[in-house]
Amino acid sequence: MTERDFAFLRDLLHRRSGLSLGTDKHYLVDSRLGMLCRRLGIEDIPALVERLRGEPHGELESAVVDAMTTNETLFFRDRTPFDLFRNVILPEKLAANAASRSLRIWCAAVSSGQEAYSLAMILHEHAQSLAGWRVDLLGTDISAEVLEKARQGLYTQFEVQRGLPIQMLLRHFRQEGDKWRVDEHIRGMVELRRHNLLDPNAHFGQFDVIFCRNVLIYFDVPTKARVMDALAQRLAPNGVFVLGAAETVIGISTSLVPDETHRGLYRDAGARAVSSAPAGGGFVGLPLPPRGA
Known part of the structure; x- marks a missing residue:
């Protein structure tokens, strides 16, 4: 992966997800996007970047964001x-x-x-x-x-x-x-x-x-x-x-x-005096189940 490819991926991730990837994170890109390439049958990361350049805003971009986003979590995390x-x-x-x-x-x-x-x-x-x-x-x-x-x-x-x-x-x-x-x-x-x-x-x-x-x-x-x-x-x-x-x-x-x-x-900080009712398009609330359920 060239520095140009790495810079392209850094910019894409920041633009699409807000992720700020340090210049020392080549190993992370190699690891996560390498696995993505193998899963999708793409030869290597330079080939992936080439496809990304030709298919902006497509499903492949979303797959790259998914692969690079950290999803570490657990129940009652930090208590x-x-x-x-x-x-x-x-x-x-x-x-x-x-x-x-x-x-x-x-x-x-x-x-x-x-x-x-x-x-x-x-x-x-x-x-x-x-x-x-x-x-x-x-x-x-x-x-x-x-x-x-x-x-x-x-x-x-x-x-x-x-x-x-x-x-x-x-x-x-x-x-x-x-x-x-x-x-x-x-x-x-x-x-x-x-x-x-x-x-x-x-x-x-x-x-x-x-x-x-x-x-x-x-x-x-x-x-x-x-x-x-x-x-x-x-x-x-x-x-x-x-x-x-x-x-x-x-x-x-x-x-x-x-x-x-x-x-x-x-x-x-502003404590705006506005209604807490959902705006148009808000989702429908679900009833709580009985305690003994």
Whole structure:
């Protein structure tokens, strides 16, 4: 792979996904796109680049983005954000939204689904308190491949052992051979859609809670600021924003400010007085299942 080919791939990935690939990442490109070439029957990376130059904005570009995007995740990853959701965010929203009886949550980089299903399991724990509520839980990702895995809800023994409490495994999963599938009542609580964080998002409406964890670390500062500002526009009044443990808004965006009490929790700096109802084209909420389901 020539430096010219590498520069072309770096530009494509940044333009299409926001991924900021360092000049020292030749090995990563060689590894991931080498596997993609073998899978697609393309001779080598220079041949792949040649095809990309001749077929801009096609399925091959999407396959390259999918191959280069990091999709590492696990159930209840880092634990603290989920404790915050269970013990701080959810009680706060139950009180604040008592009149509308509506709760909208967006996992903005859902990967293969573990984060959204972890939140769904917590919501299931509170099914009695949420009886009669409209609860929308949206998960989006740029990768069609990982979204399909999320829709299937089928995970290996290794994947369910990483962060998932055994009681939740037994309550919300069923074993299929050497794998485990999330039960339909949990999968049915999550709406999954393909979405690029660099694309317009107004059609999703407003959200009470946005999780965007462990994805912005791969962006350069201008792209981080652009994405944070766009996501902040989707927060309902008094909405909350959750970042990953290694991420911050400080020095990047003024649209969000850290919560004074809870680390990792951010709030809309402007607190715009707008309706939290979905905009046109918003997805339909799904009822919570009975607690004993």
